[in-house]
Amino acid sequence: MSPLVSVLTTAYNREKYIAEAIESVLASTYTNFELIIVDDFSTDNTVNIARSYEAKDKRVKVYVNEKNLGDYPNRNRAASYAKGKYIKFLDSDDIIYPHGLEVMVRSMEQFPEGGFGLSASGYTSSPMPVLLTCKQAYLEHFNSKKHFDRAPGSSIILRDAFQKVGGFSGKRMIGDFEFWLKIGRTFPLVVFQRDLVWDRSHSEQERESEYAKKYEKLRNDILKVAFSDQDCPLTGSEKKAILLKERKKNLKTRLIRLFRNH
Secondary structure (H helix, E strand, O other): OOOOEEEEEEEOOOOOOHHHHHHHHHOOOOOOEEEEEEEOOOOOOHHHHHHHHHOOOOOEEEEEOOOOOOHHHHHHHHHHHOOOOEEEEOOOOOEEOOOHHHHHHHHHHHOOOOOEEEEOOOOOOOOOOEEEOHHHHHHHHHHHHOOOOOOHHHEEEEHHHHHHOOOOOOOOOOHHHHHHHHHHOOOOEEEEOOOOEEOOOOOOOHHHOHHHHHHHHHHHHHHHHHHHOOOOOOOHHHHHHHHHHHHHHHHHHHHHHHHHHO
16 A cells, blocks of 8 residues: 655755654654655765664665765655655755644645645634635735745645656756746645744755855746746736836845945
8 A cells, every 4th residue: 555645855965964854754643654765875874874764664765876966856856756645855954843744644635636735824814724726826925925935845745746747847946946836837735834844954055055146046037937937827917016026125135235245
């Protein structure tokens, strides 16, 4: 019998953190899962640590790439091994809370038409989970909720939906934002509460790298591509208003950065 959800943990030189990540999954109140760990050609003790858990729990499966693929290509590789109805990414330096997996799975099962789920800010008008149409998800994101500004660890995805939209493109750093825009114009979104996963911050992460300075431009480029897609659920006037708001926000950010540097 196949597990209902495949938890996907991609790793590269995470010997300091991966044991905590694995143990947090194994401590989940929801138990019908497989944990797939795909190591991206680490040079430290990451693989040995992961294999020690594989030897103790049949739900844990470890794969090692023959060469380093990079972040998002490795996420696609991990998804290719999945057997579950849903895939749920958990980075090897993060922790999922005991109830986290159960909340995500139950939320998706409540709305079978949903293609993916993301943690979100609270709703005052109704309890979560909430199902949003493609248009609602887009409008809410750009007007207040910022649904698509979420890391992969904040998500759970219908595996068939992930495959249908082609997974991640492989673009560095911006790949998650790009993917939410892509899947969000094809499948309804299920939103559930935040703080189901602890997102660790440390100096070895991509967002702390020199490449992170390119994020604003990368985001703007992705936004233009998404809005030009024929399946974009927004009207022409809605797109113009959103792009104007984004330009003003970017200008404000640059001015703040300029004043701080002086």
